[in-house]
Every structure is written in structure tokens, then in C-alpha cells.
Amino acid sequence: MKELAIVDEKIFEVENLAFTYPKNKVEALRDVSFSVRKGEVFGILGPSGAGKSTTQKILIRLLKDYRGHVRYRGKDLRAYNDSFYEDIGVGFELPVHFSKLTAVENMDFFKRLYQRHIDYDALLARVGLAEDKERLVGELSKGMKVRLNFVRALLNDPQVLFLDEPTNGLDPANARIIKDLVQEFKEKGGTVILSTHLMNDVEELCDRVAFITQGVIREISTPRELKIRHGKREVRVEYHENNCTNEKTFPLDKIGENPEFLDILKNRSVETIHSGETSLDEIFIKVTGEEISHE
Amino acid sequence: MNSLMVLLQAEFKRLAKYNIIQVSLGVTVLWLAVLFLIGQNEAGAFIPLFIFMDVSLMTMLLIGAGLFYERQENTLKTLMVTPASTAGIIASKIVSAVYIALQSTILIALAGHFFFDATINFFALIPLVVLVAISHAVIGYLVAMYVKDFTSMLAMLMLYMFVFAFPSIFYAIDMIGGVWETLLIVSPSHAAMILIDFSFGAEETMTLVVVGVVYLSLLSILLMRFFVYPKYIETAIKE
Numbered sequence: 001m002k003e004l005a006i007v008d009e010k011i012f013e014v015e016n017l018a019f020t021y022p023k024n025k026v027e028a029l030r031d032v033s034f035s036v037r038k039g040e041v042f043g044i045l046g047p048s049g050a051g052k053s054t055t056q057k058i059l060i061r062l063l064k065d066y067r068g069h070v071r072y073r074g075k076d077l078r079a080y081n082d083s084f085y086e087d088i089g090v091g092f093e094l095p096v097h098f099s100k101l102t103a104v105e106n107m108d109f110f111k112r113l114y115q116r117h118i119d120y121d122a123l124l125a126r127v128g129l130a131e132d133k134e135r136l137v138g139e140l141s142k143g144m145k146v147r148l149n150f151v152r153a154l155l156n157d158p159q160v161l162f163l164d165e166p167t168n169g170l171d172p173a174n175a176r177i178i179k180d181l182v183q184e185f186k187e188k189g190g191t192v193i194l195s196t197h198l199m200n201d202v203e204e205l206c207d208r209v210a211f212i213t214q215g216v217i218r219e220i221s222t223p224r225e226l227k228i229r230h231g232k233r234e235v236r237v238e239y240h241e242n243n244c245t246n247e248k249t250f251p252l253d254k255i256g257e258n259p260e261f262l263d264i265l266k267n268r269s270v271e272t273i274h275s276g277e278t279s280l281d282e283i284f285i286k287v288t289g290e291e292i293s294h295e
Numbered sequence: 296m297n298s299l300m301v302l303l304q305a306e307f308k309r310l311a312k313y314n315i316i317q318v319s320l321g322v323t324v325l326w327l328a329v330l331f332l333i334g335q336n337e338a339g340a341f342i343p344l345f346i347f348m349d350v351s352l353m354t355m356l357l358i359g360a361g362l363f364y365e366r367q368e369n370t371l372k373t374l375m376v377t378p379a380s381t382a383g384i385i386a387s388k389i390v391s392a393v394y395i396a397l398q399s400t401i402l403i404a405l406a407g408h409f410f411f412d413a414t415i416n417f418f419a420l421i422p423l424v425v426l427v428a429i430s431h432a433v434i435g436y437l438v439a440m441y442v443k444d445f446t447s448m449l450a451m452l453m454l455y456m457f458v459f460a461f462p463s464i465f466y467a468i469d470m471i472g473g474v475w476e477t478l479l480i481v482s483p484s485h486a487a488m489i490l491i492d493f494s495f496g497a498e499e500t501m502t503l504v505v506v507g508v509v510y511l512s513l514l515s516i517l518l519m520r521f522f523v524y525p526k527y528i529e530t531a532i533k534e
Contacts, residue, residue, distance in 0.1 A: 085378045096373035100312045112301045113377040
């Protein structure tokens with residue numbers, strides 16, 4: 001169960017966060033408030049330019065001229081120095097390695113910048129890079145670089161993991177491995193802040209999600225609650241009768257007492273039954289008002 | 296291990312892997328070949344000039360090219376989310392640029408000393424070359440971070456050479472003089488030339504040498520504090 005590992009300790013508390021880029025007049029973030037609990041996978045979702053990256057850049061201390069309050073483990077984020085990075089791992093979307101060094105040389109360099117680190121060999125093997133670890137990063141495929149980014153993010157055995165599109169560009173098998181590793185990280189008490197367009201990842205991984213658009217958080221909830229709230233409370237049944245397929249929709253309330261529904265179940269040949277539950281893709285479009293980019 | 300030491304070791308490893316040390320050595324060998332072609336009588340006059348070009352212009356080019364490599368590889372941003380300080384990251388790159396400059400300087404100066412009877416004050420040359428290399432590494436950073444692509448950077452470096460370096464070179468070989476001497480005071484290249492010439496026994500007044508040292512030191516500190524450091528952070532975040 002996803003919820004079991006979450007405890008009430010707040011890792012990040014964000015209150016009335018606002019940010020304007022120096023050369024822009026429009027605020028990139030406006031009055032953003034949310035909190036991330038320990039052991040939770042928190043998704044930040046939204047179309048390109050909505051403010052996801054800006055939020056993440058503030059939380060990882062890259063942008064500092066923000067307004068409002070951000071607390072990490074109860075302490076003002078601005079009060080932390082560079083040792084803050086001992087605690088967090090950041091997996092960027094684009095490859096972030098020295099192309100003329102091998103995968104191992106890259107990992108070895110980054111590892112030595114931290115006081116605490118993991119056995120990256122085992123992790124490289126887990127993500128399927130064991131045989132390619134002595135190759136120059138420039139020679140690796142895009143998918144391999146994405147997996148190397150993930151290993152890089154976990155190098156310092158972080159408490160909090162920031163992931164930006166961690167499975168983008170991966171085949172289903174490798175995406176599965178990354179998602180399993182995220183789950184394992186969470187089960188060990190780690191907190192994940194995930195930014196992605198891939199609603200399948202959100203559904204599988206996120207305990208809660210925040211939809212952000214035009215710099216404003218429109219909705220924060222669990223994927224399940226969102227689906228219930230935005231879905232239709234109905235059941236659609238397709239059944240075979242008189243050599244043709246019929247379709248009938250029933251309200252979900254007191255469905256077990258609906259004689260017509262029960263009659264179809266008992267006496268007809270049912271082909272499919274669908275609940276009116278909506279998909280996160282549809283919720284994304286509804287909440288943000290924009291189509292999902294699958295680039 | 297101290298993160299600055301880790302950054303420095305990594306910089307040197309990358310200098311070798313990206314063939315920058317090898318290219319720099321190759322350029323030094325070219326300078327030496329030219330000196331031998333020029334012959335003993337004229338070579339002495341060209342040694343300070345070659346060192347000036349290597350320490351100032353090559354340093355700018357190497358720092359700029361290195362930064363562009365890193366921008367392409369998105370490694371600026373990933374370093375910013377490690378416990379290494381931004382100042383340490385920038386410093387490690389400047390130290391590696393100074394190393395390259397010193398490597399060339401020492402090879403050319405030793406050749407000058409042993410083969411061309413050049414008069415060299417090594418105790419002055421080394422610290423002054425370090426200062427010239429640091430100041431030009433900072434200028435190289437500045438140029439590389441304010442342009443959008445590699446071609447623009449090369450164009451800006453060419454512009455810098457035409458505005459600052461060439462007039463100093465022309466002045467050094469007596470092609471220009473008079474009013475230019477006053478104008479050249481504001482040129483970092485001219486200050487660099489004065490300091491390097493001084494190490495080779497040129498009759499520079501001590502006042503000019505002190506002014507050159509103070510000017511390049513202040514220029515480096517001010518550019519670093521108000522332009523390079525904040526722009527580096529901005530560039531890394533934009534990646």
C-alpha cells in the first residue's frame with residue numbers, strides 16, 4: 001500500500017510562494033502553497049511553462065529571489081548552505097554528464113563531492129548499465145543517459161529525490177525498472193518530488209499530485225480522489241442480446257439495488273462493464289486546460 | 296576530500312580527456328618551432344610576445360571553449376546541486392587555465408634561457424604570468440557567458456584581439472606609438488604585455504609594473520564579483 005510509508009513529518013512546506021524572473025513582468029509563480037510529507041511521492045504536473053520547473057528550482061535552491069516562505073524540515077530554506085545538497089538528489093530530464101568521460105568516471109567524480117554515497121556499481125547493474133559502464137557517456141544512447149541520470153541522482157543516498165521526467169525516452173522494460181527503484185526508495189522512507197507529463201507514471205507512483213498552470217496551483221489531491229471527483233458516478237454495461245450489442249448506463253449510487261442492472265447481469269451475456277472513472281490524462285486537460293505533450 | 300581538490304582533480308582529468316593539455320602543448324611546440332626558425336638574433340624579442348599571446352589569448356579561448364562544452368553537456372547545472380560551492384567550481388576552472396598557461400610559459404621561457412640567451416627573471420615571470428592568466432581567464436569567462444553560441448564567442452574574442460591585443464602587439468614592435476600609449480592604459484592586454492616584458496628585463500618603470508599589477512588584480516576581482524559569478528549562476532540555472 002502506497003500510503004503506509006508516509007508519515008506526518010513535513011519535508012517541504014511552501015507558503016504563498018511567488019517568483020518573477022528578472023527580465024519578465026509576469027509572475028512565473030503566484031501564491032503557491034503546498035507541503036510534501038516524508039515518505040511521499042509528490043507529483044508536480046502541468047503544461048510546459050506552467051511553473052513546474054520554477055517551483056523545483058526554488059526547492060533545490062537554484063532560484064533564491066523568491067517571495068513567500070519555503071521551509072525544509074521546518075527550517076527556512078534560505079538558512080541552509082551548500083550542505084543541503086548532501087540530503088537531496090536531483091535527476092534532471094536532459095543528460096548531465098561529461099561526454100568524454102566514461103559512465104564510471106562520471107559517477108566517481110560526482111560521488112566524491114558528497115560525504116555519504118552508495119555503491120553505484122550495484123545500481124548501474126540494476127538499471128542495465130553494468131556492461132556499458134566503461135564506455136564514454138557520449139557513446140551511450142539517450143535511454144542509457146536517462147538511466148545514468150537516475151543513478152547520478154541517487155549517488156549520495158539522498159533523503160529527498162527530485163525527478164524530472166525520469167522515464168522519458170525509456171522503453172517499457174527500463175521504465176519499469178526506474179519506477180520500481182522509485183518505489184523502493186519511497187519504501188525506505190525517502191521522499192520524491194516528481195515532475196512529469198506521463199500520467200501513467202503519476203498514477204503508478206504518486207501519492208499526491210499538484211496541478212499547476214500559469215504559475216498557480218489549481219488542484220492538489222491524490223490520484224484516486226481526483227479520479228472520483230472528476231469522474232462520472234455511473235456504470236456502463238455492454239451486453240449481447242438478439243444478435244447485437246446493446247449498451248446501457250446506470251447511476252453508481254445503489255447500483256446493487258437497481259433491478260434493470262441486476263437483470264442484465266443475471267440474464268444477459270455481458271461483454272464489458274466500465275465505471276465512469278476518468279483518466280488522469282483527461283483530468284490534466286480539464287484542470288490545466290491544455291493537451292498533454294508527449295514529446 | 297575537500298571538494299575544491301575533487302573539482303581540481305576532475306578539471307585536470309577533463310583537460311587531458313578533452314585533449315586541451317595536448318592542444319596547448321602542440322601550440323607551445325609551434326611557438327618553439329617558430330622561435331628556432333626566426334633564429335637566435337631575433338628570437339629573444341619574440342619570446343615575451345609569444346608568452347603574452349599564449350597566456351592571454353589562449354587562456355581566454357580555452358576557458359571559453361571549456362565553458363561551451365559544459366553548457367552543451369548540461370553539466371553546469373548538475374554541479375550546482377552538489378555540496379561544491381559555486382566559487383569553488385569557478386576557481387577550479389581558473390586554476391586549471393593557469394596551469395595550462397604556466398606549462399606553456401615555462402617551456403617557452405626555458406627554451407629562451409637555454410637556446411636563445413634570453414634574460415629572464417623567473418621569480419617575477421611566474422607570479423606575473425599567474426596574474427595575467429587569471430585576469431584573462433575571467434575575461435574569457437565573461438565573453439563566453441554573454442554570447443549565445445560558439446561562433447559568437449569566437450567573433451567576440453576576435454573583436455577583443457582587434458581592440459585590445461593587437462594594438463599592444465603593434466606597440467611592442469614599434470608599429471604604433473605616441474597617443475596610443477595613453478589609450479593603451481585601459482587595455483588588459485597592454486597591462487599584461489608590460490608585466491611579461493618586465494620579466495624579460497625590459498626597461499619598464501616600477502610604477503608601470505605596479506599599476507599593471509593593481510589594474511589586472513582589481514579588474515579580475517570586480518569582473519568576478521559583479522559579472523562572472525552572478526552570470527555563471529544564471530547560465531547554469533538556464534540550462
